[in-house]
Amino acid sequence: MITIDVDSAEPLFSQLVNQIKIAIQQALVAPGDALPSIRQLATDLDINAKTVAKAYRILERDNVIETKGYRGTFVHSNAILNSQFDxxxxxxxxxxxxxxxxxxxxxxxxxxxxxxxxxxxxxxxxx
Incomplete structure (x- = not known):
């Protein structure tokens, strides 16, 4: 569901943040849904894991996603509302x-x- 344009002027981490927010707003993922690990998403998108980690940090800061230790990363319960703030x-x-x-x-x-x-x-x- 996520596509990255390496030729875009928009930074890769920003593309990732925006696409996850859009997926939440369009109900493609729902609060409580698990997200891929940083390593898995980086592999799937063929980008550096640090790029995915940066995007996840921003999304977590904005309460769009939440990391639950070793259980993984999940869509935050208030993600729909929180993903609308830019x-x-x-x-x-x-x-x-x-x-x-x-x-x-x-x-x-x-x-x-x-x-x-x-x-x-x-x-x-x-x-």
Whole structure:
């Protein structure tokens, strides 16, 4: 049910995240259904296991899937609702608004980038 386009400009992990969310929204998989292991899905799609692991981490962070230790990975009970929220789009909207405010105040692209990098470097790792 999942197909990956290696020639697409969209990163492979992002394609995987989006396709799993679409499969959930279209009821092709339901809450509680088991998903393939990282290794199995990577083999099936002929992609690196780290790519699948990254996609699964994002989906787990967003409560679309849940890992239950050695029992495997499953579709989260609230996956239908949670798969409709697009964190990346929300971040882009927020940044667009903030950057527009900075530019309206006269800040240059370079000044904004430097300030952004400074703030990001002050954040604890993993947050």
């Amino acid at each position: 964190l990346e789009a929300w971040i882009n909207e927020q940044l667009f608004d903030v950057i527009s405010t900075f530019k309206d105040a006269g800040a240059t692209d370079s000044e904004i980038r430097i300030a952004f990098n400074n703030i990001m470097s002050q954040q604890p790792k993993g947050k």
